Amino acid sequence: MGYLPRLKEEYKGRVIEALKEEFGYTNVMQVPKLERIVVSRGVGAAVADKKLIEYAVDELTNITGQKAIATMSKKDVANFKLRKGMPIGAKVTLRGERMYEFLDRLITSALPRVRDFNGIKATGFDGRGNYSLGVTEQIIFPEINIDRIKKIDGMNITFVTSASTDKEAKSLLTELGLPFKKN
Numbered sequence: 586m587g588y589l590p591r592l593k594e595e596y597k598g599r600v601i602e603a604l605k606e607e608f609g610y611t612n613v614m615q616v617p618k619l620e621r622i623v624v625s626r627g628v629g630a631a632v633a634d635k636k637l638i639e640y641a642v643d644e645l646t647n648i649t650g651q652k653a654i655a656t657m658s659k660k661d662v663a664n665f666k667l668r669k670g671m672p673i674g675a676k677v678t679l680r681g682e683r684m685y686e687f688l689d690r691l692i693t694s695a696l697p698r699v700r701d702f703n704g705i706k707a708t709g710f711d712g713r714g715n716y717s718l719g720v721t722e723q724i725i726f727p728e729i730n731i732d733r734i735k736k737i738d739g740m741n742i743t744f745v746t747s748a749s750t751d752k753e754a755k756s757l758l759t760e761l762g763l764p765f766k767k768n
Contacts (some may be wrong), residue, residue, distance in 0.1 A: 590685035592761060600760040607756060617714065617748030617757050622684050624649055625656070625676035626740040629665075640735055641675040647728045649687050653677045690726070691742070692762045698725040704766035707755060714748030716758060717741060 596618070604616050628641045638655050645653035655672040679687050696702060699722075709717045721739045723729055748754035759765060 588682070590682050590689060592689045593682065593685040596685075596761065600757070603760050604753075604756060608753060617746050617753050619684065619688070619744060619746055619757065619761065620680070621745045622679045622687060623676060623743040623745065624653075624679070624687075624740055625674060625743070626738060627674040628738070629673065635672070637735075638672045638675065641738070644723055644729060645675050645677050645740070648723070648726045649677045649679055649683070651677050651679060651683055688761065692764070694727050695720075695725045696764065698727075704764045707765045710751035710754060712751060714746045714750060714754035716744045716746070716754060718744070 601613060601616050604610065605613075610616050624645060626641050626645060628637050630637055642653045642655055653675045654677070656674040656676055658669055658671045658673045661669050696705070699720075705718055709719075711717070719739060719741055722737050723740060724731055724734065724737060744754075744758060746754045746757055748757055755765065
């Protein structure tokens with residue numbers, strides 16, 4: 586048997602039982618699970634400077650431990666001097682063990698490094714059990730070397746769950762350790 590991430594072990598051991606008890610699931614397959622985490626960043630200034638996309642891809646690759654890809658524009662926008670097919674962002678989709686490792690690093694080392702951190706807002710749910718979180722600075726991640734940064738940028742982190750309601754998704758993410766603000 587190989588390596589099993591700490592949060593995946595915790596999910597299989599404690600979280601499934603806690604959610605079964607809270608929502609009255611009769612089957613383990615009814616319990617919602619974290620399916621994937623998508624980390625994305627838009628680089629609007631990349632229209633003028635193509636190197637910015639490479640920096641964004643490199644930073645996301647360092648943060649997540651998985652190769653990031655450049656995202657392309659879907660249509661022309663004359664006001665922004667944007668053409669269809671131009672690179673305007675970067676994203677990574679994490680699944681399986683890398684997803685749990687990234688979530689563990691986010692909870693234990695990155696989020697506590699946010700200035701004046703009181704918890705994350707509980708308003709980022711979309712109504713279908715998915716949660717989106719905005720991070721304003723990439724320097725909260727210990728993998729980023731502050732001396733090599735060209736510009737401080739933010740990123741979006743989306744947690745896609747198999748939960749059907751926001752209440753189930755929030756309970757799942759809370760059990761996994763995401764520190765939501767108290768109302």
